Amino acid sequence: MRLVALPRRRYREARYAYATVLPVVLLVALFTIYPLLFALITSLREVVLYRPWSQPFVGLKNYLDVVRSEFFASAWAHTLTFVVGAVPLATVLGFAIAHLLNGRSRLAAWLNVTILLPWAIPTVISGIIWAWIFNSSYGAFNGALYSLGLIDSYVPWLSRPRSALLCVLFAHVWKEVPLTSILYLAALQAIPDELYDAARVDGAGTLGILRRVTVPLLLPTTLIIVVYETMVGIVTFDLLYVMTGGGPAGATSLISYYLYNSMFVAYNFGQGAALAVLLAAALVVFILVYMRLLRSEEIYAT
């Protein structure tokens, strides 16, 4: 009796398994495989808006054109500057704020509520707000500096190449810090109190505990945060669109803005697709490195 019933039950389970998993898989597949193939094929053809019916095969020409273009180098340089600034800032600030949130005071409870706000609002909205704050004719930032006597006339922060990138960076960190601090808070709360007690019994001071208990135990979280923040930094777009439009003089044209520009402003789809493939490849390489790191990290932890 059982010998007959078991395969039937297993068959039913398998049918149920596919029925529940396939909707998600098919949906994701439609919006993954087709775009991937599309990008690969388009990147090997010359596809420009003013000649929509003629799409000759050009091999790797688009890739070469894109890589040789001066915009490519500068876009990556800006992206790297941006990421190198944003990731440590978001990580360290998140770590520090998580400690404040972890307290049991009334202030901590109140901070817990407010910290989510920048995360909750749309990125374009935060971009608009920060663009106003740095605005040259009525911005609060200029107003504050002026009131303090630090400047004697308003400065157009967003139209100077170097300060523009800094302003975007500042807005980006403001938007990202809530998530990093919440993640750190979650990791902090998962550390058992006994570990702190043991360290204290061993005579460790506040800094000793931080260095020997908190920081090592938060390493996996840190790794996740660093990787996530790097990815978010590389694909930043919304803020650039509303704050600077990639300007001034391309100073805030990061790689995904350059991609947007090739596709939707210059309408050179072939080059845009080549750029997209390169960007995707860069992200994949990056993720592989991260997985390698994470795996060695886990071995280290156990």
Next chain:
Amino acid sequence: MRRARLLGRGLGSLLGLLVAAYILAPFLWVAASSIQPEKELFRVPPRWIPRVLTADNYRFVFTGQFPAGYEETGIARGRISEKARDALPALRNSTMVAVSVAVTNLVLGTMAAYTFSRLRFRGAGSLYTFVLASRLLPPMAVAIPYYLIVNRLGLLDRYAALVLIHSVFTLPFSVWFLTLYFRRVPPDMEEAALVDGCTRLQALLRVVAPMTAPALAATAAFSFMFSYNDFPFALFVTSTIRSQTIPVIVANTAINPDVSFGVVAVTVVLTMLPPVAFAMIFRNYITRGLIAVTTTR
């Protein structure tokens, strides 16, 4: 010793207030801007505590009645700000889409995640990896193909297009998050239910779902937020107020250099209300869900 502790606490409070100011100042600045006439906003140096208050900007967005002292700046300007009046329908569009995305994630995401966490079947591992890895495509890279797919499906400028795209973006995360979470739930109770003759789906709905309510709430909140916040895709696949979402409307209003600052501030305030309310309501679930997942090893 006691003095040191007191000093430490004082320092902690000071830092806490600084962080609160850092987080809140931009919100307060916009809120204050939305209730002042434009002339006040251009004052140098600005008045940190507004003296002249007005509801004109709100009245304009809600009823279309022009604020006083506004017409004199020219016809073109008035026409530009007219776009701000789309804020209310756009808010409705955004909410409809985001709620649908949250429901899609709850239904499809929960079922798939439960299966991935409990059942063994051929290809389970590779399907799971495929779903998660799909997120590696940079959003800007898939914009044109997405546009083509949506066009082929005949869904341009419709809610369904956005719901589909946002679901594709949120489902991998929801599936990952819920799979980790479900794995932590001991299978004893549902096994009892299965022995009693429940099907898998019934076990999921009656036993597992009620036990994992915080994670489900967090999933709903995350997917709602993503959908409500999305800008690039909403920009590409919508074209009229029939489906344009609030980030698109506000961005289009705000990037115009001639637009009235006070009026845009109103649309910004309105945009922030739903997600802020949502974040407040789901605050505990979001942190609790994250804690549960980050402690899973």
